[in-house]
Amino acid sequence: MVTTGSQQALDLVTRLFINPGDVVLAESPSYVGALGVFRAYQADVVHVAMDAEGLIPESLRETITTLEAAGKPIKFLYTIPNFHNPAGVTLSWGRRLEILDICRSHGILVLEDNPYGLLYFDQPAPQAMRSVDDEGVIYLGSFSKTLAPGFRVGWALAPHAIREKLILANESATLSPNSFGQFVITEYLDQTDWKGQIDTFRHLYAERRDAMLSALGEYLPKLSWTKPEGGFFVWVTLPDELDSKAMLPRAVKELVAYTPGTAFYSDGQGKQNMRLSFCYPTPESIRTGIARLATVINGEIDLLQTFSGANLTTPIPTRSSVTTPPPNTL
Amino acid sequence: MTTPLVPESLRTVTVLAGGISHERDVSLRSGRRVADSLTAHGISVELRDPDATLLGHLSETRPDVIWPALHGASGEDGALRGVLEALDIPFVGSRATAARLAWDKPTAKALVARAGIHTPRSVTLSHDAFRELGAVSVLQAIADEHPVPLVVKPARGGSAQGVTVVDDIAGLPRAMVDAYTYCEDVLVEQKIVGTEVAIGVIDTGDGPIALPAVEIVPRSGFYGFEARYNAGETRFFTPARLDDTVAAAAAAAAVAAHTALGLRHLSRVDLIIDAAGTAWFLEVNVLPGLTETSLVPLALEAAGYDLGWLYAELAQKAITDHRA
Numbered sequence: 124m125v126t127t128g129s130q131q132a133l134d135l136v137t138r139l140f141i142n143p144g145d146v147v148l149a150e151s152p153s154y155v156g157a158l159g160v161f162r163a164y165q166a167d168v169v170h171v172a173m174d175a176e177g178l179i180p181e182s183l184r185e186t187i188t189t190l191e192a193a194g195k196p197i198k199f200l201y202t203i204p205n206f207h208n209p210a211g212v213t214l215s216w217g218r219r220l221e222i223l224d225i226c227r228s229h230g231i232l233v234l235e236d237n238p239y240g241l242l243y244f245d246q247p248a249p250q251a252m253r254s255v256d257d258e259g260v261i262y263l264g265s266f267s268k269t270l271a272p273g274f275r276v277g278w279a280l281a282p283h284a285i286r287e288k289l290i291l292a293n294e295s296a297t298l299s300p301n302s303f304g305q306f307v308i309t310e311y312l313d314q315t316d317w318k319g320q321i322d323t324f325r326h327l328y329a330e331r332r333d334a335m336l337s338a339l340g341e342y343l344p345k346l347s348w349t350k351p352e353g354g355f356f357v358w359v360t361l362p363d364e365l366d367s368k369a370m371l372p373r374a375v376k377e378l379v380a381y382t383p384g385t386a387f388y389s390d391g392q393g394k395q396n397m398r399l400s401f402c403y404p405t406p407e408s409i410r411t412g413i414a415r416l417a418t419v420i421n422g423e424i425d426l427l428q429t430f431s432g433a434n435l436t437t438p439i440p441t442r443s444s445v446t447t448p449p450p451n452t453l
Numbered sequence: 454m455t456t457p458l459v460p461e462s463l464r465t466v467t468v469l470a471g472g473i474s475h476e477r478d479v480s481l482r483s484g485r486r487v488a489d490s491l492t493a494h495g496i497s498v499e500l501r502d503p504d505a506t507l508l509g510h511l512s513e514t515r516p517d518v519i520w521p522a523l524h525g526a527s528g529e530d531g532a533l534r535g536v537l538e539a540l541d542i543p544f545v546g547s548r549a550t551a552a553r554l555a556w557d558k559p560t561a562k563a564l565v566a567r568a569g570i571h572t573p574r575s576v577t578l579s580h581d582a583f584r585e586l587g588a589v590s591v592l593q594a595i596a597d598e599h600p601v602p603l604v605v606k607p608a609r610g611g612s613a614q615g616v617t618v619v620d621d622i623a624g625l626p627r628a629m630v631d632a633y634t635y636c637e638d639v640l641v642e643q644k645i646v647g648t649e650v651a652i653g654v655i656d657t658g659d660g661p662i663a664l665p666a667v668e669i670v671p672r673s674g675f676y677g678f679e680a681r682y683n684a685g686e687t688r689f690f691t692p693a694r695l696d697d698t699v700a701a702a703a704a705a706a707a708v709a710a711h712t713a714l715g716l717r718h719l720s721r722v723d724l725i726i727d728a729a730g731t732a733w734f735l736e737v738n739v740l741p742g743l744t745e746t747s748l749v750p751l752a753l754e755a756a757g758y759d760l761g762w763l764y765a766e767l768a769q770k771a772i773t774d775h776r777a
C-alpha cells in the first residue's frame with residue numbers, strides 16, 4: 124500500500140493497533156518521529172537495549188518477560204534494522220532471525236522501518252526481516268531518503284489481513300496519497316538510472332561519514348561514537364557530567380548544531396548523547412563543525428573541572444566570621 | 454487610499470533581521486513586524502538578513518534609514534552599529550559606543566548607579582580569576598559576602614540564556630558553570646524579591662518618555678528563555694499593577710537609566726520593584742524584541758500608539774539626528 128511517506132504508515136499502524144496504555148517496544152534510542160506518533164496514541168513505549176550489532180535479543184526476551192508478568196499488552200516491536208536513526212548501527216542477520224523467533228513465540232508483530240537500507244557504504248545490509256516472515260512483519264519503505272522527502276511517498280508491505288485494514292484506514296485519513304508524486308516517481312524509475320543515482324549518493328555519504336569519523340577521532344578522541352555502515356547518523360556519547368540538551372544553545376552560539384539525545388527516548392534518557400548527521404554538509408564543513416563542537420565540549424569540561432570540588436557550606440557564615448577578602452577587591 | 458503622507462526624506466527603509474544567533478527567529482519576527490508596520494505606513498521597506506553581501510548592498514542602495522532589528526551580540530553589542538556609522542547612513546537606535554556600554558551588564562549597572570538609580574549589589578568575576586585564585590576559595594568568598602537568593606548571569610548576552618536563580622548556595626558552582634559557558638565574565642547579583650517590570654523608553658524628538666510598565670509574571674516563577682518565547686508560559690499585566698507614585702518613580706528610573714547610558718530613540722529597561730516601592734535597575738536592551746508578543750509593542754498598544762506611525766517617527770528622528 125502506498126502511503127504519504129512512511130511517517131503516515133507509522134501513524135496508520137499505530138492507530139490500528141494501539142489502545143491507550145498498550146505497549147510498543149522500541150530500540151533504545153529510537154526515531155523521534157515514531158516516538159511522537161506512539162505518544163499521540165498514548166502508547167506506553169518501552170525501550171530495549173542495543174549495541175553495535177543492533178537490538179539485543181537477550182534484552183528483548185527479558186523485557187517481554189517482565190512486561191508479560193506485569194500483565195501489559197505488547198502490541199508490536201518497532202525497529203529500524205538498517206543504519207539506525209539515530210544510533211547509526213545495523214542489526215546483524217543472526218539477530219534478525221532470533222528476534223523474529225522471539226516475537227513470533229510471544230505473538231508480537233514486528234514493524235520494520237527501512238528508509239535507509241539502500242544507502243549502504245561498503246556492503247549491502249542484511250536482508251529485510253520481512254523477506255523471511257510474511258505473516259508477522261509489516262515492512263515500511265520510503266522514497267524520502269533515496270529520492271526526495273518532498274514527494275511524501277512511501278509504502279507499507281503488510282500481511283494480508285492487516286493490509287485490508289490499513290487500506291481502509293488510509294482512505295479515511297487522506298482518500299489517497301499524492302498521485303502526482305507517484306506519477307513523477309514512476310517516470311523517474313522508468314526513465315533514469317535510479318540505481319546509479321543511489322550509488323552516487325552512497326559514495327557522497329560515505330565520504331561524509333569518513334570525514335565525520337576522522338574529525339571525531341582527531342578533535343574529540345576521548346568521546347565514544349558509533350560507526351555507521353550506511354545512512355545518515357553518528358550517535359555520540361558524552362562524559363557523564365555533560366548534558367547535551369543544556370549545551371545546545373552554547374553550541375549554536377559557536378555555529379554548530381546537533382540533535383540532543385533526549386529527543387530519541389520517551390523516558391527522559393539521552394542527556395549524555397547527541398545525534399550528528401553527516402548527510403548534508405560537505406566534508407570540509409563537517410570538519411569545521413566537529414572542531415567547533417570540540418571547542419564547546421572541551422570548554423564545558425574545563426569549566427566543570429574548575430568548579431568541581433567546591434562544596435559550599437550552608438548555612439552561610441555570618442559576616443563577622445568572614446576571613447577571606449571581599450570579592451570586589453579581587 | 455488613506456496612505457498617510459510620508460516626508461520626502463523618508464522613502465526607503467532597510468530593516469536588518471535574522472543573523473546567525475540563537476535569537477535569529479525572534480529577530481526575524483521582530484524585523485517582519487517592523488517592516489509590515491512601516492509598509493502599512495506607506496514606506497518602501499526592504500528586509501535583509503545580514504551576510505557577507507550586506508555592506509556592498511547598503512552602500513549601493515543607500516536607503517534613507519536602516520532599521521537594525523538584530524537581537525543578541527553583534528546586533529546589540531555595538532559592532533554592527535559601528536559599521537553603520539562608518540557607512541554614514543542614518544540608523545534607528547543607539548550609537549555604537551552607547552550600545553557597547555549598555556550591552557555589558559556590569560558597566561551598565563555602574564553607570565546607572567552613578568546617576569543615582571538603585572541597582573542590586575553584585576560582583577563580577579572573570580573565568581581567569583577563578584583559575585588563578587582557585588574556584589573553591591573564590592566561591593566561598595562570594596557565598597560569605599552575598600547571601601542567597603542570588604542571580605547568576607553572563608555579563609553579556611540576551612534572552613536570559615545562562616541565567617540561574619540560586620536559592621540554595623550549594624547550587625552556586627553549577628550556576629557559575631552555566632553562566633561561564635556563555636561569557637567569560639559572570640555577574641553574581643543579589644536577587645531583589647518584587648515585581649518584575651519592563652519599561653519601554655521612546656524618543657521621537659521631544660526627549661525620552663516612558664511607556665506604561667509591563668509586569669511580567671512567569672508561570673514557573675522565572676522569566677527564562679522558555680518562558681520568554683513560548684505562549685502561555687508567562688502572564689503580562691499592562692500597565693503593571695503598581696500604585697501611581699510607584700509607577701511614576703519606576704518610569705522616572707527607566708528614563709534616567711536610558712539617559713545615563715546615552716541611549717537614543719528606543720530602549721527597554723528591565724527593573725524590579727521591591728516591597729517598599731523602590732525600582733531596581735537590572736539591565737537594558739538597546740534593541741528590545743518587537744514581535745507580536747514582545748513587551749514594547751504590548752506597551753505601545755496599551756498607550757494607544759499606531760506602530761507604523763511610531764516606527765516612521767523613530768526613523769525620521771534617526772534622519773534628523775544624523776544631520777545634526
Ligand SMILES: Cc1ncc(COP(=O)(O)O)c(C=O)c1O
Pocket residue numbers: 127128129130131154156203208236238264265266267272275276277
Ligand atoms: C527511521 C525513519 N522512519 C521514518 C521516517 C519518515 O520518512 P518519510 O519521509 O517517508 O515519512 C524517517 C525520516 O527521517 C526515519 O528516519
